[in-house]
Amino acid sequence: MADSNSNVLAFTKHDHRRCKNAAIKAVELLCEERKLRLTPVRRRTLEILLESHIALGAYEVLEKLAKAGFGEKPPLVYRALGFLMEQGFVHKLEKLNAYVACVEPNRCAHPCFLVCKQCGRVAEQSVPKVSKQLAATAQQLGFSTATSVMELSGVCAQCPTEKS
Amino acid sequence: MADSNSNVLAFTKHDHRRCKNAAIKAVELLCEERKLRLTPVRRRTLEILLESHIALGAYEVLEKLAKAGFGEKPPLVYRALGFLMEQGFVHKLEKLNAYVACVEPNRCAHPCFLVCKQCGRVAEQSVPKVSKQLAATAQQLGFSTATSVMELSGVCAQCPTEKS
DNA sequence: TTTAATGTGTTATATTATAACATTAAGGTG
């Protein structure tokens, strides 16, 4: 029933260095293709978010940028996040007001976010069927869907379910 | 393909007074059943949100509460909204940081919100199939879903699509 | 009629995000 060939990377043991490098490489390529400038702040912001699969608040990212020698004023981080989000390299979790890097920016589509409330990790699952079904349902009601937000909160396989 | 027998009330001409009264009545009944106190602030907050199908920010609601003779400090409105949301009488639109009254609090389940970016109106559509499908997909990946957020942004039937 | 629990008032502050304008850097064109 799963919509695609996913492995829920974030919840699975994996070579994270590889995971991170691949994502950065993909972003670099896409920026070239799109004639966009992956400036130092933008790159570092992406790297910061790629350090783990846990979503960070804008001000957490900002602190890390500051420690890395960049500025410490809010617009710095919001601009970098804005750029990265526009390009689909980073996603915002609306329910959390937090940001997470896209792990496969080149093949990201119809994402649904699975947020573990125990460990905080976020897996991005592509759900094209569900997404299209929702849009079709809306369309039948006369509503033209432009964008959608899908976020699940729960407990991942590696975390113990809450005791009763 | 629609999941349920809905009419997308918010986007349709309807007797809004009736609509509003029915919702308040339903909430009153549910409060009795659940032995909860629908205090004046809580009731007024609900009424304010029921004035239209447009989502309001917490501070917009607060202003209206103040004009109605209630306090003007943030905790007032956040407490009222907190109570109403806990009970499912009001929903928060995460993408908008705004609040909207539930039109059918007694039969509300698996809601997906359709937000018209032209007129701002919000329709609540029950999508149990899609919702269960998402949870099932997640479950197959070892993820136990507790809560979900589904919000579509687009253009409703009554609004002109944006010109090119 | 005291008590325990719930709800409200109030002060203060935390958190998230943007507007506006000055300055600098990059890339394109003659």
Add this chain to the structure above:
DNA sequence: CACCTTAATGTTATAATATAACACATTAAA
């Protein structure tokens, strides 16, 4: 290269959203 235009960044200020903490009041229940 020198100029210019655009894009990006620096900076100040403030807006918008939300909660903590504690005092006081009301309710319902014992």
